[in-house]
Amino acid sequence: MLLVLLQQMRRDRIILPIWVLGTAALSAVTVAAAANEFGDATGRAQILAVALATPALLALRGIPNGDELGSAVHFQSFAWLALTLGLMNVFLATRHGRADEEKGRRELVLAAPVSRMTPAVSALLLAVLANLAYAVLAVLGYQAGGLPLEGSVLSAVCLALIGLVFFGVGSLAGELAATTRAASGIGVVVVLVAYAFRAAGDALGTPDVAALTLDPAWPSYLTPIGWGQLALPFTADRWWPVAVLAALAAVLVAVALVVHSRRELGASLLAERSGRPAAPATLRGAFGLAWRLQWPSMLGWTIGSAALGIALGSLVTAVSQLDFSANPSLQAILQSLGRTDQTDVAKALIPALTAMVGSLAAASGVQAVLRAREEEVAGRTEAVLAGAVSRFAWTGAFLGVAVLTVAVVLLASGAAAAAGFAVAGNDDFVWLALGQCLVQAPAALTFVAVAALAVAALPRVSVGIAWGLFGVGVVIGYFGQLMDLPDWLQQASPITQVPELPTDDWLPTFVLAAIVVVAAVLAAAAFRRRDLST
Amino acid sequence: MIEAQGLRKHFGRTAALDGLDLTVSAGEVHGFLGPNGAGKSTTIRVLLGMLRADAGSTSVLGRDPWRDAVAIHRDVAYVPGDVTLWPNLSGGETIDYLTRLRGGADAALRARLIEDFQLDPRKKGRGYSKGNRQKVALVAAFARPAELYIFDEPTSGLDPVMESVFRAEVERVVADGATVLLSSHILSEVEQLCDRVTIVRAGRAVETGTLDELRHLTRTSFRVATAAGLAEVAALAGVHDAREEAGHLVFDVDGAELETVLAALTRAGVTALTATPPSLEELFLRHYGDRIAVTDEDAA
Numbered sequence: 165m166l167l168v169l170l171q172q173m174r175r176d177r178i179i180l181p182i183w184v185l186g187t188a189a190l191s192a193v194t195v196a197a198a199a200n201e202f203g204d205a206t207g208r209a210q211i212l213a214v215a216l217a218t219p220a221l222l223a224l225r226g227i228p229n230g231d232e233l234g235s236a237v238h239f240q241s242f243a244w245l246a247l248t249l250g251l252m253n254v255f256l257a258t259r260h261g262r263a264d265e266e267k268g269r270r271e272l273v274l275a276a277p278v279s280r281m282t283p284a285v286s287a288l289l290l291a292v293l294a295n296l297a298y299a300v301l302a303v304l305g306y307q308a309g310g311l312p313l314e315g316s317v318l319s320a321v322c323l324a325l326i327g328l329v330f331f332g333v334g335s336l337a338g339e340l341a342a343t344t345r346a347a348s349g350i351g352v353v354v355v356l357v358a359y360a361f362r363a364a365g366d367a368l369g370t371p372d373v374a375a376l377t378l379d380p381a382w383p384s385y386l387t388p389i390g391w392g393q394l395a396l397p398f399t400a401d402r403w404w405p406v407a408v409l410a411a412l413a414a415v416l417v418a419v420a421l422v423v424h425s426r427r428e429l430g431a432s433l434l435a436e437r438s439g440r441p442a443a444p445a446t447l448r449g450a451f452g453l454a455w456r457l458q459w460p461s462m463l464g465w466t467i468g469s470a471a472l473g474i475a476l477g478s479l480v481t482a483v484s485q486l487d488f489s490a491n492p493s494l495q496a497i498l499q500s501l502g503r504t505d506q507t508d509v510a511k512a513l514i515p516a517l518t519a520m521v522g523s524l525a526a527a528s529g530v531q532a533v534l535r536a537r538e539e540e541v542a543g544r545t546e547a548v549l550a551g552a553v554s555r556f557a558w559t560g561a562f563l564g565v566a567v568l569t570v571a572v573v574l575l576a577s578g579a580a581a582a583a584g585f586a587v588a589g590n591d592d593f594v595w596l597a598l599g600q601c602l603v604q605a606p607a608a609l610t611f612v613a614v615a616a617l618a619v620a621a622l623p624r625v626s627v628g629i630a631w632g633l634f635g636v637g638v639v640i641g642y643f644g645q646l647m648d649l650p651d652w653l654q655q656a657s658p659i660t661q662v663p664e665l666p667t668d669d670w671l672p673t674f675v676l677a678a679i680v681v682v683a684a685v686l687a688a689a690a691f692r693r694r695d696l697s698t
Numbered sequence: 699m700i701e702a703q704g705l706r707k708h709f710g711r712t713a714a715l716d717g718l719d720l721t722v723s724a725g726e727v728h729g730f731l732g733p734n735g736a737g738k739s740t741t742i743r744v745l746l747g748m749l750r751a752d753a754g755s756t757s758v759l760g761r762d763p764w765r766d767a768v769a770i771h772r773d774v775a776y777v778p779g780d781v782t783l784w785p786n787l788s789g790g791e792t793i794d795y796l797t798r799l800r801g802g803a804d805a806a807l808r809a810r811l812i813e814d815f816q817l818d819p820r821k822k823g824r825g826y827s828k829g830n831r832q833k834v835a836l837v838a839a840f841a842r843p844a845e846l847y848i849f850d851e852p853t854s855g856l857d858p859v860m861e862s863v864f865r866a867e868v869e870r871v872v873a874d875g876a877t878v879l880l881s882s883h884i885l886s887e888v889e890q891l892c893d894r895v896t897i898v899r900a901g902r903a904v905e906t907g908t909l910d911e912l913r914h915l916t917r918t919s920f921r922v923a924t925a926a927g928l929a930e931v932a933a934l935a936g937v938h939d940a941r942e943e944a945g946h947l948v949f950d951v952d953g954a955e956l957e958t959v960l961a962a963l964t965r966a967g968v969t970a971l972t973a974t975p976p977s978l979e980e981l982f983l984r985h986y987g988d989r990i991a992v993t994d995e996d997a998a
Contacts, residue, residue, distance in 0.1 A: 436825065438788070438821060440791060441820050448799075453795065456787070546778060550778075551799025552768050695748065
C-alpha cells in the first residue's frame with residue numbers, strides 16, 4: 165500500500181503541487197487584493213451593496229455577508245476556489261483511476277501481489293493529503309492576511325471537503341465510463357453544473373441590503389459549492405455545512421469503492437458510444453476535417469463569450485443606474501477599471517470589459533490554429549497531405565476555422581450584451597456594445613495570424629511562441645498603464661490599438677488588418693517550403 | 699513509376715539518406731528492404747513530398763513529388779508505418795475521409811474490405827489496437843484504385859490471417875496493373891510478394907535486383923541429425939559453412955540447390971531436421987559484416 169501511494173505521489177510530484185500551491189496562493193492573494201480594492205469597511209459596504217443589486221456579479225462571485233474584510237474575501241473567491249479544487253480532484257481521481265486502467269498500467273501493478281482495492285484506496289489517501297495540504301496552506305495565508313482564525317479554518321475546511329466531494333464524483337465517473345476522456349468529461353461537467361447552479365441560485369436570491377447578505381434561491385441548495393458558501397465564515401461561522409459536506413464525500417467515495425470492488429479490470433458500467441459506420445458528406449477536404457475537429461471547442465468558446473456578454477450587459481446596466489453624487493469614492497474605483505477618464509462611468513466600462521471579450525476571442529482563435537500543429541505532431545497531417553490536399557489548403561483550412569471562431573465569439577458576446585441593453589431599455593448602449601465587441605476583431609486576429617506564422621515557420625516552438633505572445637500582449641494591454649510601461653511598449657500590444665467607439669481614428673485598425681493579411685500570407689508560403697516535422 | 703537518384707537528407711548532423719538510388723518500374727511489386735533506421739521511411743516521405751531531399755533527383759509518376767504533390771497523390775495510396783487515427787472519428791469515418799481526399803471510395807469494394815479485414819467500422823479511433831489502426835489505413839488505401847501503392851511496414855501489427863488478406867489484396871491490385879512499393883525489415887515477407895528488391899543500409903541502396911538475382915542472399919539454415927558424415931554433406935553443391943554441433947550437422951543451403959541437398963539427405967537417412975529461413979540480421983552480418991545494432995546507431 166505504501167509503495168503504491170509513494171509511486172502515485174512520485175507521478176504527481178509536479179502536477180499536484182502546482183494545483184495545491186496555485187489554489188492556496190490564490191486564496192492568500194485574494195485577501196491582499198480585497199483589502200486593496202475594497203478599501204475600508206465603508207468602501208466594502210458600498211461595493212457589496214452594488215454587488216447585491218447586480219445579479220451578474222453575484223453569479224460570477226458568490227454571496228457576501230457583512231462588511232468585514234473576510235466577507236469581501238468570501239464573496240470574491242469562495243466559489244472560484246471551489247471550482248478550482250473541484251477540477252483538481254476530478255483530474256486526480258481519473259488520473260489514478262480510469263487512466264491507469266485504460267493505459268494498461270493498472271494491470272502491471274495488479275499482477276504483483278497487490279490487492280484490487282489497494283490502488284483505489286491509495287488514490288483516496290492521496291486526495292485526502294492534497295486537500296488537507298490546501299486547507300493548511302489556506303489557513304496560513306488567511307492568518308497572514310489578518311483574518312480571524314475560526315473563519316479561516318471554517319472556510320478552508322469547507323473548501324477541502326468540497327474538493328473531496330468532487331474526488332468522489334471523479335472516482336464514480338471513473339467507474340461508470342470506459343475511457344479517461346469520458347470519465348474526466350463527466351466529472352468536469354458535474355463540477356461546472358454545480359458552479360452554474362450556485363451562480364443561478366445566488367443571482368436569483370433575495371438580498372438583505374441592511375445586513376449586506378443574501379438568501380440564495382433553491383438552485384444553490386442543490387450543490388456542494390452552495391452548501392459550503394452557507395457556512396458564512398468570518399461572520400455567522402456556521403459549522404453544519406462541514407458535517408453535510410463530509411457526509412456527502414463519504415457516501416460518494418464509499419459507493420465508488422463498492423462498485424470498484426465488484427468490477428472487473430477494464431470493465432465499465434456505461435459502454436462507450438460507438439461512432440457512425442460511414443462519414444457524413446461534410447467530412448471532406450482539409451476544411452471539412454478542421455471544422456469537424458474544432459466545432460466542439462468553438463461551441464464552448466461561444467457559450468463562454470455569450471455568458472461574458474450577458475455579465476457585461478447587466479454590470480453596465482447596474483452601474484448606469486447608480487447615483488454617484490452620494491459616494492464619489494465608488495465612482496473613482498469604477499473609473500479606474502476603465503482606461504479613459506470618461507465622465508460617464510458606465511460608458512467607460514464598456515471598452516474595458518469588451519477588451520476581455522477580445523482576449524477571449526484571440527485565445528479561441530490561437531487555440532484553433534494550434535490544432536494544426538497538434539495534428540502534425542500526432543502524424544495525422546501526413547495522412548491528409550498524402551491525399552490530394554495541398555499545403556496551402558491545409559494552412560487555409562485551420563486559419564479559416566480560426567477566423568470563423570473569432571468572428572462567432574465576438575458576435576455572440578456582442579449580441580448577448582446588446583440584447584441585455586435592449587431588454588433593460590438602455591438603447592444608447594445597444595449599438596455601442598455590439599460595435600465595441602466587433603471592433604476587437606483585427607487585434608484578436610493579429611494574435612491568430614502570428615500564431616499561424618509560428619506554426620508554419622518555427623513549428624517546434626510554435627505553441628510556446630503563440631501563447632507567450634498572447635500572454636505578453638494581454639498583460640501589456642490591460643496593465644501597461646498601471647505598471648507605467650514606456651509608451652512604445654504599450655503601443656506594441658494589439659489590444660492597446662483597439663479604438664474606443666465612436667472614433668475617427670481608424671488608422672491603427674487598418675494597420676492591424678494589414679498585419680493580419682501579411683502574416684497569413686507568409687504563413688501559407690512558409691508551410692509550403694518546409695518539411696513536415698513531428 | 700519511381701525514379702530516385704542520389705537522394706541525400708540530413709537531420710541535424712545525422713545523415714538519414716546518403717546517396718540513395720531507387721527505381722521502381724510499372725506493374726511490379728518492389729520490396730524495399732532494410733533494418734530499422736536504414737532510411738526506408740525517410741525515402742518514402744521524400745517520395746510523397748512530405749520532406750524535401752537535400753540533394754538528388756526524384757520523380758514519381760513522372761513528376762516532381764515536392765512541386766506536384768497534389769497531382770501525384772490523386773493516384774497514390776499510402777499506408778504509413780505507424781498509423782495514428784483521429785481519436786474521436788470512427789474507423790468508418792476515417793476510411794471515408796481518407797479515400798475522399800483521393801476522390802472517394804468504391805462502396806462495394808469498401809464493404810468487402812471491411813468484411814475481409816474483420817474491422818468494426820463503428821469504433822472510435824482511440825479504441826483501436828495497433829493492428830486495427832493498421833487495418834483502417836489499409837482499407838482506406840485499397841478502397842479506391844490507385845496507380846501506385848506505397849506501404850511502409852504494413853504488416854507489423856497484423857496477425858498471420860490478416861497478413862494473408864493483405865497479400866491477396868496486393869496481388870489483386872497488381873493484377874489490375876498497379877505498382878507497389880513495400881518497405882519491410884522482414885525478408886520472408888518480401889520474398890512472398892515482391893518481384894524485385896532493393897536492399898538499403900545506412901541511407902544507401904546496397905543491392906537491387908530480382909529475387910532470383912538475389913538468390914545468393916537467401917540461404918536456408920539446416921540443423922539435421924543424419925547418418926551422413928560432415929565431409930560428405932559439405933561436399934554437396936550449394937552447401938555452405940557446414941559444421942558439427944552437439945551431434946547435429948549445421949549448414950546453410952542456397953535456395954536453388956535445396957532439392958538436391960534434400961534428396962542426398964533422404965538417401966543417407968534423417969532422424970531429425972529443422973530448417974529456418976535466414977533472418978535479415980544474419981544476412982546483413984554475413985554480407986556486409988554489420989551488426990544491425992551498429993547500423994541503427996549510424997542512421998537513427
